[in-house]
Every structure is written in structure tokens, then in C-alpha cells.
Amino acid sequence: MGQRGRKKGASGEESRALLLTVAAKEFATHGFYKTKISDIVKEANVTQPTFYLYFQNKEAIFQELVDSFRDRIFTLTKSSKLDSDIASENVPDKISAGLANIFTFFNENSDLTRIGFFMAPESEEIKRQLAWQIKMNLDSEVENGYFLPSLDTNLFSEILVGAIERLTITHLFQGKDTPENLAVHMVRLFLYGVGRDY
Amino acid sequence: MGQRGRKKGASGEESRALLLTVAAKEFATHGFYKTKISDIVKEANVTQPTFYLYFQNKEAIFQELVDSFRDRIFTLTKSSKLDSDIASENVPDKISAGLANIFTFFNENSDLTRIGFFMAPESEEIKRQLAWQIKMNLDSEVENGYFLPSLDTNLFSEILVGAIERLTITHLFQGKDTPENLAVHMVRLFLYGVGRDY
Amino acid sequence: MGQRGRKKGASGEESRALLLTVAAKEFATHGFYKTKISDIVKEANVTQPTFYLYFQNKEAIFQELVDSFRDRIFTLTKSSKLDSDIASENVPDKISAGLANIFTFFNENSDLTRIGFFMAPESEEIKRQLAWQIKMNLDSEVENGYFLPSLDTNLFSEILVGAIERLTITHLFQGKDTPENLAVHMVRLFLYGVGRDY
Amino acid sequence: MGQRGRKKGASGEESRALLLTVAAKEFATHGFYKTKISDIVKEANVTQPTFYLYFQNKEAIFQELVDSFRDRIFTLTKSSKLDSDIASENVPDKISAGLANIFTFFNENSDLTRIGFFMAPESEEIKRQLAWQIKMNLDSEVENGYFLPSLDTNLFSEILVGAIERLTITHLFQGKDTPENLAVHMVRLFLYGVGRDY
């Protein structure tokens, strides 16, 4: 019979992890309300009580996914702060690399991203925190003379988040562009603008 | 007898309109799933069967709100196409005016906007259509030499939508900025970029 | 078809009252936990949601029955306080009459009594309140010289409640004795004791 | 290897006894339905399957506790039958001693008593058997001339059980009175009554 149908004797952690993965996919695909516990457990090949062995309720597993997303995205972005002694000519590349990291993370964790960035009640809050981190970066870059002091970093950081969000959905998740490409495009656009000699 | 038993001062159309308004507020505040028909009718001071007198079901009234948003935003944006004989130096102002129109519409219809732009399953599609309209504008502006041909209008239009979306939530709906201000800021930023002499 | 099967159009209060009656019987017969909402509604010929139209949940309907019992038994006993100008030789009859009232009430509301006096978590409390009322009566009777001051009214009132409780179950509810008979017996026993000339 | 993997110091009988004790406490405190097997085993520091090693199911362990109570209370009361050659003047003391024995047993086995005397479905039956034993005693005492033949021993025995029951809960279990005190009080009251010269 081999592995097929193995149920008894599976390690608890395995079941838990499986449920998390499956739930992420279901939530990402159908949203919180249309996703039923019965769907999740069916997909994970366990029964409903098993679900409650590992998670308090439907909210709890969703929350765990959201928290996981939040933790990871913040860990990621915290590390991308520019060093203050960086050479001016390298700034764009550095920024671009930071953006690429975000896009890459989103790309490799699309279910989690859909959940934490687009469906959770806390999505707004998460985006705002991300914007705030970006703003902090921008502020210190202004201080270091990389950007003009007239730059409204508050507004700009929000715009950047909006751009990231939109490109993630329309280009990244559609497979139309690589993380690196998107990052480069974004940087170029924002650094030099679209204008010319008006 | 006529008026006997009629809800005081409520013609059929009035009830219907009231339900739509109330529903918009409820949906915008609590989302589709957490909004119960019983909440809507309570707030509108009618009974549940009355609701079904005017709307086929919960989806239908939501859809009607979404459609209304979609229609109005497209009517609005369709009109803001730049004329091809516009003087170069006026382009920024024109673009800015178009943006301001959108922000104003969002601001004056925040419930509807929340529903159609942020909660509906079709929100994605609506944004994409908005992006497409913007792209069409951009393309013709490139053709007219306002912008460099190297501009990736596809990507840029998505970024603009992302920026609009984010600023709407974080600045406009919070009352931090007027539609006009936001429009001007955005245009300046995108036209000239944030960069300097790298 | 006549009345048979009439469902739509029944008055709400009727349904509610019916549910209360049926629930009382079910609870009294099977206890709180073994009584299922599905049993109650089946017996009342309505569906489960109808139950929730009138009661918040299973606890609530049980509580309502308990409260009803509590209110009625207290109203009843409050009225049976002896007047202070009563003639000594009439005291036994008066007391007997008061007891008979209680037994009669229990007899005519046996389901409610089983619930409020024997099954509810508050049964203890209810009995204690009943005992307290009896004690108050006894105290004033001691003061008026009907009873010896050496009487421990506290203990005695509890004993009376115990006697009432037990006779209700073993004699009254079994139909072995009438309320009046039980009352008379009890009074005789407690007034004169069982002893003789030890 | 022997001891390997064995729960430290726990022989089978020990685990079983522990489970019984813990279960008694849980049942006595929370009642049958609110007591979960998971609670019992948690408190006893064993796992659920271990529980089923010693007891067939939830009912079985509860029943065992009830039976234990029943056996012991009957053994106890059987022994307290008055000898027929006892001197009249000693009868009250003898009766008092019998009552004190019961109260003492209840006091020392309060969990068991709560279960067997107040919560079990058989509680009624147990009380009735106790009443019957008391009645037998009373009957023979009537026969021996200790009590008047007019005494309704059937009713009286039930009243005694009711008194015992109530005092157990309100005085004994509250620590307000010792078993002996309660016994003496009860005997005095029932022998001589509360009355005077009506």
C-alpha cells in the first residue's frame, strides 16, 4: 500500500504544516468567507476535528497566515535600509535591489501575499507600516543629500506602496515581468520622471 | 382609500433609493459578508420582504452599487482625454485636472468607491479598465510628443492607478489632502521624478 | 384541511408560548443537556430557525423558565406572611394554608418546578431564598410568641425546605397525596413532633 | 528493561485510583455534562487512551462513583438499626448517633456525596432506598412502642431524608455545623416539635 492513505502515525507538525499550506491556497483563491473548513480539510485529506486539533478556529489559522506574512515582509524590508556611506551613483541600484527583494518575496509567496497584502482586515495596516518603513528610508536619504529636501516623503512612500501593490497583481502575479525588471522600471520612472522639457 | 397602510411618505422609488444608500454605507463599512440584509433593512426602517420587493437578492444590490460606480467612473474618465491640439505647456495642468476629477468623484462618493474600487470581486477588472483608459491617453500623448516614446505606458498606467488607489485611502479619505492638492502633487512627482544629478 | 398543519399566519406570541411549554416539558423530562433544540422544535411543529426567532439560545429559554418559576414562587410566598394580630389557635391553620399554596403551585406547575427547583444551577439559590423567606416568617412568629425563642429558625427553615422538596417529589408528583393533606401532615409533625414521654 | 517508559511510580492500579479521585472532584464540581474526559485526564496527568484502559467510557466511571456511594451509604445505614431491647431513654441518643454517622460519612466524602446524592440520575432511587431503610427502622420502633402508632412513618422518613439532604448542603458542606451538632438538632426538633400549648 505504501505511503498511500497513510493517516495514523503522521507527525503532528506535518499535519499542521499541511493544513497551513492548503489553507493559504484556499484563502488566497476564494477569500476568507467562501473558504470553508470542510474545503481545507478535504484538500488536506484529514477530517474536521483534526483541523481543530491544530487551530482554534477559522479566524486563528487565517490570522496565523497573516502574521506570518507580516513578520516576513518586515524582516525583509528592515534589512534593506541603505547604508549612509554609500556612493551616490550606487543609490539607484541599491534601491532597485531592495524593491526586487520585495517583489521576489511576493512572487515566491503569492498565496501568503494575496492574503496578507490584499485580503486581510489588517492589510491596510500592513501597507501603512511598509509605507512608513519606506518613508524612513527616504527621509534618511534626503538627509544624506540623495534626494531633494522638497520631496514629500510621506506622500511618495504611499505612492510607492501603491505602485508595488498594483504591479504585483498586474505584472508579477501574471508572470509578465520578473521581480528585477519591475524593480528597475520602477526606479527609473520615479527617479527621472516621465517628463521632458515642458 | 389609497394611502391607507402606506409607509408614511415612502413611495416605492424612495424606499428603493433609501435601501441603496443604506446598503452602500453598510457594505462600505463592514464588507459584503459581514453586512446582513437584516442590518440594512433595520437601518432603512423597512422589513426584509420589502427588501426583496426591490432587489432580487443580496448579490443583486451589491452588484447594482458596483455597476453604478463603474459606470460613473468610466463616464468621468472618458471625458478627460486630452485634446490633440493642446499646447505643451498646458499638458500638466490638464492632466492634473483629470486626476483631480477622479479624486473629487471618489471623495464625494466614498462609500461607492470603497465598494467598487476596494471590495468588489470586479475591483480588479475596474482598475484594469481604468488603467487601460489611462494608457490610451498616455499613448496618444506619446504620439503627440508630450512624452518620450520610451515610456512604458502599460506599466506606467498601472503605477498611476496604484498611486491613485493608495492616496485615496491614506490621504483623501482621511481628509489629509484635497483632491486638487493630491492631483498636483502626483503630477509633479511623475513628471519630474525625485532624482537629481546622478 | 382546517387547523391541521397551520403554520404560516400563526401569531408570534402563540409560537413563543408553545415553545416555552414544550421546552418546559422536555427539560423537565430529560434535563438540560439531553434536551436538544431539535427535540423541542419537533414537538412544537416548527423548524429550528423559528426557535431562534424567539429565544437567543438554548440557555436563554431555560433561563426564562427558571426565572418564571422563581418569580412566581416568590410572589406566592411573599403573600403568605402571617399577620401579627392573628389568634394563636389559628396559627397552625394559617401555616398549613401557606404550605398548601406552595404545594398547589408546585403541583399545577410540575414541569416548571422540576426545572427551577431541581435542575437549574440556581436551584440552590432559589431554595435558599425560599428558606430565608420562611425564616423571616418564623422569626416574626417567634417574636409574637407563637414559637419558643429557643427555636433555631435558620436551621428549621432549611429543614422545612428539605421536607417540602422531598414530599413534592415522592408524594405530590406521584399523586399519592393532595397539597392540603401534605401541608396538614407537615404542620402536625413539626408542631408536635413524633415523640412522647421520654 | 522493565521500568523503561513506565510512568514514574505509577502502577496500573494507582492510575486507576487517581482517575477515580480526580473524576469525582471534577464531576462534583462541574456536573456530569460539563466534565470532559480531557479535563479529567489533564488533571490526572495521563492521556485520553489511558483513561479508556481503565474505564469503558464516561458513563462507566461516573457509574462506578455512584455505585461506590450507594454501597457505602447502605452499608452504613444498615448497621444503625436500633436493637429492640434498647432502653427508652436511650433511643434519642441512638437515633442521633445514627444520623451523625450519616452526616460524618457525607462530610468525609463530599465529592462522592454530591455525585451520588445530588447529581446522579439514580439519586432519587438512592434517596428512596435510604428513606425506606429509615422507614423500616421507624416501623420497628413504633412496634416497640418508642413512637406513637399514629406516626405516618412513610411520610416521616421522606421528610427526614429531605432534612438530611438540605442540611448537608446548607450547613454541613458549608462548614457551619458539625455532623454531631446537626444530628442532635434534628433529633430534638423532630422529637418534640416546635409547638407549645396551642
Added chain:
DNA sequence: AATGAATGAGAGTTCATTCAT
């Protein structure tokens, strides 16, 4: 003697929706 992991069976509750009037 003991356990980690799992489940069968069902209970309560909710909500959109519809009769009958």
C-alpha cells in the same frame, strides 16, 4: 502500561430568502 494522532457523529446557530396576508 501508555501515547500521539486521528475521527464519527452530532449539536447549536446563522442567514438569505419566501409564504400568506
Added chain:
DNA sequence: TATGAATGAACTCTCATTCAT
């Protein structure tokens, strides 16, 4: 035009109980 009353159809969650080791 409107409503009081009722329901079909789910869905989440719980608990006693058992397998495989």
C-alpha cells in the same frame, strides 16, 4: 406597497472515543 412569521441549507465547532505503535 408592505409585513409578520417562518424556513432550507449550511457551517463552525465539540466531544467521546479509537487506531497504530
